[in-house]
Amino acid sequence: QVQLQESGPGLVKPSETLSLTCTVSGGSLNNYYWSWIRQSPGKGLEWIGYIYYNGYVNYNPSLQSRVIISIDTSKNHFSLNLTSVTAADTAVYYCARYKGNWYLFDYWGQGTLVTVSS
Amino acid sequence: ETLLTQSPGTLSLSPGERATLSCRASQSVSSTYLAWYQQKAGQAPRLLIFGASSRAAGIPDRFSGSGSGTDFTLTISRLEPEDFAVYYCQQYAGSPPRYTFGQGTKLEIK
Numbered sequence: 001q002v003q004l005q006e007s008g009p010g011l012v013k014p015s016e017t018l019s020l021t022c023t024v025s026g027g028s029l030n031n032y033y034w035s036w037i038r039q040s041p042g043k044g045l046e047w048i049g050y051i052y053y054n055g056y057v058n059y060n061p062s063l064q065s066r067v068i069i070s071i072d073t074s075k076n077h078f079s080l081n082l083t084s085v086t087a088a089d090t091a092v093y094y095c096a097r098y099k100g101n102w103y104l105f106d107y108w109g110q111g112t113l114v115t116v117s118s
Numbered sequence: 119e120t121l122l123t124q125s126p127g128t129l130s131l132s133p134g135e136r137a138t139l140s141c142r143a144s145q146s147v148s149s150t151y152l153a154w155y156q157q158k159a160g161q162a163p164r165l166l167i168f169g170a171s172s173r174a175a176g177i178p179d180r181f182s183g184s185g186s187g188t189d190f191t192l193t194i195s196r197l198e199p200e201d202f203a204v205y206y207c208q209q210y211a212g213s214p215p216r217y218t219f220g221q222g223t224k225l226e227i228k
Contacts, residue, residue, distance in 0.1 A: 045163070045206060045219035058215050094162055102169065103210035103217075104153045108162035 002027040004095050004109035012089075012116050018082040022095030022109055029053045029073045033098035035105060036069060036080045040091035050098050051078055085116045120145050120211050122220035130228040137194040139223045141207035146187050151210040154183055154192045157222075158203045166205075167192065194225075202227050 008020035022034070035050035049059035051069045059067045063082070071078040082089060092113050096105040121144040131137055141152070149170035155163035165174040167183035170190055180195040194201055207220040 044221050045208075047217040047219075060216065061214065096162075103151045104165055104168045104208070105155075105163075106165050106174065108164070111162050 002107045006109045006112040020080045023077045034078045035098040037094045038091040124220035124223045128224045132228045139192040141190040143188045153208045155206045
């Protein structure tokens with residue numbers, strides 16, 4: 001059973017960079033896409049981007065200028081960096097496995113709340 | 119960008135009743151690209167239905183999905199106490215790839 005676990009700071013100051021890591025257990029990163037999704041009361045569920053195990057990425061156009069997703073298959077984890085954060089980036093951040101052949105997210109982490117505040 | 123509008127916003131029903139949840143897209147969506155998720159308080163979304171009508175592994179057969187074009191439906195034939203949650207539809211649009219979610223329908227106990 002694949003399991004995902006997010007980790008990282010729960011509080012980030014405005015204008016700084018939000019950094020999260022998702023560690024995958026019970027399976028390999030190989031041959032799958034890995035995604036970040038966030039959820040806030042104001043914007044609901046919002047797809048941030050995904051990365052393929054070989055490093056190929058795609059980002060939500062609305063966030064593209066501030067997002068970098070990276071992957072380390074040797075450590076079985078992938079990461080999210082979101083720069084120049086504001087209060088609007090306050091949300092629960094989820095990592096999830098994306099199945100490209102069926103366009104769905106089948107395994108999710110439990111989510112981590114990140115608050116942007118000084 | 120394709121928007122997904124779910125209705126009703128809140129649905130109040132009793133255990134044993136039938137639930138019908140709607141997801142309407144602002145433009146036509148391939149059935150292949152439409153999925154449904156269930157989210158309980160404090161938990162991550164859980165995949166229920168993909169390809170508009172295929173149940174994910176381990177999902178009881180009281181859950182079914184249907185629809186095409188711009189109108190999709192999630193039906194729960196006989197509500198169990200554990201089915202009361204928020205339900206989201208999700209679609210994919212390509213070039214560049216985009217994934218959008220509806221705003222959710224809250225299914226609450228009457």
